[in-house]
Amino acid sequence: MTTDFPLFRTTKPTPEAERENILAAPGFGQYFTDHMASAVWTSADGWQDRKIGPLEPFSLHPSAAVLHYGQEIFEGLKAYRHADGSVWLFRPEANARRFARSAERLALPQLSVEDFLASIEELVRADEPWVPVSTGEESLYLRPFMFASEVFLGVRPAAQVTYSVIASPAGPFFASGIEGVTLWISSKFTRSAKGGTGEAKCGGNYAASLAAQVDAKQHGCDQVMYLDSAGDNTLEESGTMNVCLITADGRLVTPALGTILEGVTRDTVLTLAGDLDLVPEERPITLGELRSRAADGSITEVFAAGTAAVITPMVGFKGEGYEFTIGDGTPGKHTLAMREHVLDIQFGRTEDKHGWMRRVL
Structure with a gap:
């Protein structure tokens, strides 16, 4: 050959x-x-x-x-x-x-x-x-x-x-089982700006994120949640992963592209949303919307999507002077179902309807 x-x-x-x-x-x-x-x-x-x-x-x-x-x-x-x-x-x-x-x-x-x-x-x-x-x-x-x-x-x-x-x-990213994580919503650090390198996968983006991760740990959180740099208080990314929300009326919502990384797992989740009777939606999501809709129960689940962990349930958020829980504080059923659905395709346990898998050997 x-x-x-x-x-x-x-x-x-x-x-x-x-x-x-x-x-x-x-x-x-x-x-x-x-x-x-x-x-x-x-x-x-x-x-x-x-x-x-x-x-x-x-x-x-x-x-x-x-x-x-x-x-x-x-x-x-x-x-x-x-x-x-x-x-x-x-x-x-x-x-x-x-x-x-x-x-x-x-x-x-x-x-x-x-x-x-x-x-x-x-x-x-x-x-x-x-x-x-x-x-x-x-x-x-x-x-x-x-x-x-x-x-x-x-x-x-x-x-x-x-x-x-x-x-x-x-090995498995969640060696001890899938547990939800809590995020620190940073008011001190941002990860990108319009015209910056946020859409590129480059080392500088990750080097710049380390101080924010340390800050999150010091506040008792597992990872950081970034807001936009323009001051509009819109959600961007969670550390190294894209963020998705599930609403009580069956929508899977994720921040629009522009300053965030166009994740392969993010796109996969949006494409597979219909398999779980969810309607995909890409649009700006403000911190105010997240807080108010988590409080009234109209946002029922939040998760992060990326190659390493596939899908990570997010069950709580903290910020300067506030904290709140998503749902009942445990990984949601749609989050776990989506995670299993993606893994089943990757490991050949279910039909690959989209032609995503490429055989090497």
């Missing part, structure tokens, strides 16, 4: 017994497979040096542009082993398109959808033994990323860029 990412196998693979011990309790982002995908772009020659090779450290000059100017983007998706032993990706084309949009926003070269998919598929094929046999929600997490590797100091787009994909086996 020919490929744009030829395989150069490691001479020092992880011993089988060690790999099996890791897969028995992989956690999240703690262990990595034996290989990585890589390619290099230069302004003179375009993309070159595509390969799947041994997992190894990068060697960067101290003046590498990414270290000084943060010109970097990334993605996150998973490979799933089905009951028959086959291995599949979930909506990788959507991740490829978002990666290209992020690259454009950060003045990085765009990687074609074909190269994005080839790099991921060939890495999964090379490290197939690392794809867990799922007893719950185990999967292989895939992290494509791109960064400015040119050696120079100066504020301009880099003329040399490195692309790579690494893989990490992942």
